[in-house]
Amino acid sequence: MSDQSGTPRVRADLRPALGAAAALLATMAIAAALLALGGHSPAVAFGALARGAFGSWHNFISVTLVQATPLLLTGLAVALAFKARVWNIGAEGQLHAGALAGVAVAVSVPASSAFLLLPATLLAAAAAGALWASVPAAMKTRMGVGEVITTLLMNFVALFLAQFLVHGPLRESRGVFNQTDAIPAAAQLPTLIPGFRLHLGFLIGILIAVALWLYLARTPGGFRIRAVGASPRAAEVSGRFRTTPVIWRAFLVSGAIAGLAGWIQVSGITHRMYEGLSPGWGYTAIAVALLARLHPLAAVLTAIVFGALSAGGGAMQREAGVPDVWVRGIEALVILAVLTVDRVLQTIDRRAARGSPRAAHSRA
Amino acid sequence: MTAAVSLRGVTKRFGALRALDAVDFELAPGEIHGLLGENGAGKTTLARVVAGLLAPDAGRVQIGGREVRLGSAAEARALGVAMVHQHFSLVPRFTGFENVALFNAEAWTPRGGVRDDYRGRIEARAAELRLPVQLDVPVERMGVADRQRIEILKALMGETRVLLLDEPTAVLAPQEVEGLFAVLRRVAAAGTGIVLVAHKLDEVLAAAGRVTVLRRGRWVLTREAGGVTARELADAMVGVGGVAAGLPGGGSVLAGQEAPAPAIVAELKDVSAASVSGAGLRGVSLAVRRGEILGIAGVGGNGQRTLASVLAGLQAPDAGEAVLPAEAGWIPQERDGEGLVNDFTIAENVALAVHAKGAYRRGPWLDWAEVEEAAAALVGEMDVRSGAPGVAAGTLSGGNQQKMVAGREFLRSGKLLVAESPTRGLDVKATVAVRERITALAKHGDRAPGIVLISTDLDEILELSDRIAVMVRGRLIPVPPEDHNPAAIGELMLGAGSRGGVRHQADARDRPGARETAG
Amino acid sequence: MIRYLRCLPIVPLMFSAGCGGDSTAVDGPAVALLTSGPVSDAGWHAGAYEGLQMIGDSLGVHISHQQTRTPADFDEAFISYAESGYGLIFGHGFEYQDAASRAGEAYPDVTFVVSSGSRPSANVVPIIFGLHEASYLAGMAAGAITASGIVGMVGGVEIPSAKGTFIAFEAGVKAMREDATVLETFIGSWDDVSAAKEAAAAQLRQGADALIHNVDAASFGFFQAVREAREGGRMAWAFGMNRDQNDVAPDVIAGSAVINIPQIFVQTARAWQDGTLEGPLYTGLATGAVDFVPNPAQPGAVPPMVLVRIEEARRLIIEEKIDVPSIDFVEPAAGDPVAAGDPPTC
Incomplete structure (x- = not known):
């Protein structure tokens, strides 16, 4: 037995790569077969997908990163909440609440200085997102109502509120279309690089990711969030602190970040609030966060992966003539493949951790 | 006669660790076979291999003479192997009957209901084994011993040829242990082979016909229980050299009766407190002084949990007064998820x-x-x-x-340390080490904390405590020094005292509003 | 973190697997279309897609289509098409106006057409569909054939173009029967078939017996509600909208207010090729691009005398002697494309 000890080790190291490659190849094969069945060239379609996401600086910076921005912010919101075992499915609603509040401030406050208006609108959006999250937080901590249901239901309330407001009180002053007035220039987030659409919101997302990482890894407050997430009972018994304030904090900060996501999208890209502002970023955010294993810095990467997928999807339609429904199907396949690969890696990591204790040391 | 279970050269690796290393093991039909070893010796792993829950990396497993496919729980079950785990696998909200029916496929109708006659079969089987079970009470409202009996009945409903029990005595009072062994003897007499995984030597020697000792995944010895002493077994478990002096039951060292250090570090006066699960506290009074160890004995679920969390400052009393230090160390009963x-x-x-x-x-x-x-x-x-x-x-x-938990709570230290079953599930060496740490800490003079030792292990209580009290149904009954012996305390633990069976406390408690002061 | 990074190289690997050449520019004239919904809706979006294909066939130009999902996609799609050399880009819906105005500034050589748009500029051309004129004629038919005097309208999302058709429809009804009651419901969606059915059924219960819709893909539910009312023993008529839907539900439709989007698109593309395209474009009864078409399968549904009066009204509208009410949402052509200006760059 012992003379063969080298063999299993090599095999164990290769296994993740093999598993990942197999999952990806299988997905590619399925997607290619589907495309071919639909009369589209898989090579052209995948080429378009890749080019649309990474083909040029314009595509990467102005399309992929722009698409990644709302996913990054909502992904961070979800990651923080999940870290505390707060299953916030309500990033979508908090996003809408934040967007509405930001727009309301932007169109109603007569300030012409961006230095005043931008921070004011960002604060309003964060506060609105937190407020939206506070309802499920109160129901969970006071009445023991599970937040999965309440945060989800609050999404619908937010969507209907947005619908009502753009049809009524916040409708553009001409009163024709169901949208708000365009926000003044002072409330628009500046772009980062001349000639590219990428705006300050992406940088804000990165900063929040770094801040969250430091908070979780290096501060007593962040440690409490992780402890509650790891075991609420151990937090109480061995940590000797009440979990309720920690749960509140997770809800509020998560909601605030999701609220920022909504307003940042309006302020940086659309410049108006519409119905249907988000195609479900608050839900995709869950995949972004889980794929990042709730690590804030990893969420930057996973958000970009999802942004690239979305950017590539548009190009697939334009260049390869693949209809949108097909594109969505292929996007879903790719997400499945990535999640499968991730799961394979996770399992192997866990096995490795059991074998050698040192492998399991990770802090955040 | 064909062996009920036969293992040949079974090896099981977890990563670099060999949990089982070429182990041979044989279980005869109708025998009770004690399986001994320190924690991590491979006892549980061996039981799980037999139950088909783990696939061995090498070796052969035969059950009833038939070669078993490696690691098939379904096949093991079909061949009549049942296992009672250390942590029960019962659905808390279901009644005893529902739990038994749920885990036995033959109870089900094709459409997912329970056969009409199954209730009768359960009752008949319980009667046959003389196993007193509560079939209509939700498991979450049962005491530990009742839960264990449901678990055992669950395992024995089918045609069970091999019964594996992992540390079944860890949670029981001495009298309850006797009851369990009586049941096991009847089961064995009917031809079922029983593997009894345990670490208390005297218990195993009392119940088992043969014992096998494992050490660090290797087989050490298999002997007739009659032909081996506790001392020999302890040496075999640990390796060389005697630690027997520190073994549970190896002579209780009752701490000195001289006057304890004067300062009271924690005091409860007539404290009542509700509990979400199990018993709360009903008019409990106690005082702990610096440097002393107050042992709280009792069958699990009689309010010990609530007492610990009140002492640790996690729960405020509903009534009465609690004078407590700002911070107390607490070694909670559950390591995983609490400690x-x-x-x-x-x-x-x-x-x-x-x-x-x-x-x-x-x-x-x-x-x-x-x-x-x-x-x-x-x-x-x-x-x-x-x-x-x-x-x-x-x-x-x-x-x-x-x-690690004990060390951390020592670090937190302060004036008061609550140790709740601190050596539960520990191997002999670790048990000795932890107990030494606790007694050493109590000898720190002016800086020593007062220690409240809550344990279901009577040996532990007797060995370490300066004073002893027993918890029964949320009340605390002090035990006078002359009653510091297993028989007297065991009687109190089972509630004999509450019916006036035990001396001086009975009349005090029957008076409304009376206070019981332990110490 | 480190462990995580291990699987990242897979992502570009995955993308690069299918990579062919990297030139994305098209050769020769090219026309693109953006829709915000599926082109399988048998209505608004389908008409545009059909128009795009006719442009490809009749003008011999390269064509491409993208279904956008979010406002962020609008800019991206316009820019990507413009960058790839497309000279004419249709944004099929008012929601594209802002993005088209921004793109129009950035790409002065590219022409952007916005269906139901509101802000014309040198190279941004809104098309104003005069569907309300046809809707007015349908309203006349409905006002004439209702027995109960109650007429229903089921709309999708309350946007000006949809609202405008209903205002005109109501005026048409009142022109034939002054005391008629007109019910209006917007279901807030273009594709919620069951909501459309429910809304129509509710109006039928309130006594309506001549109903028109403007719910695009959800119209299947609308027609089904009318059909079920008939099966329940009530006489009721439905009117189609946008496309000639007479063959979608020939059993219950009296006629359709039709907009010939393909024809308008082809005309627009021709004008663009000839260099004569200027906005905003109005396309009413006079251009022949919209009309009221009685259902040939139900010859008696609209009585001949009524058809005569409708014919007369058509003539008067073309001669501008009847002013059909609607919503005017075109802004003056002057000024900054986006009212608030572009954001600063930092």
């Missing part, structure tokens, strides 16, 4: 206790360097094997985990 977080490193688990302390902060930041230093010191001091600040707690063995 520690498996996914956290040792440093992070230490941080649970110290993260709010100024000494471990630098500005707004948690000073991880400081925490890791404390964790490293703790690992050395408590002999946490294969431990380092960066090692995940979940990768440690149970005993090492408990050493």
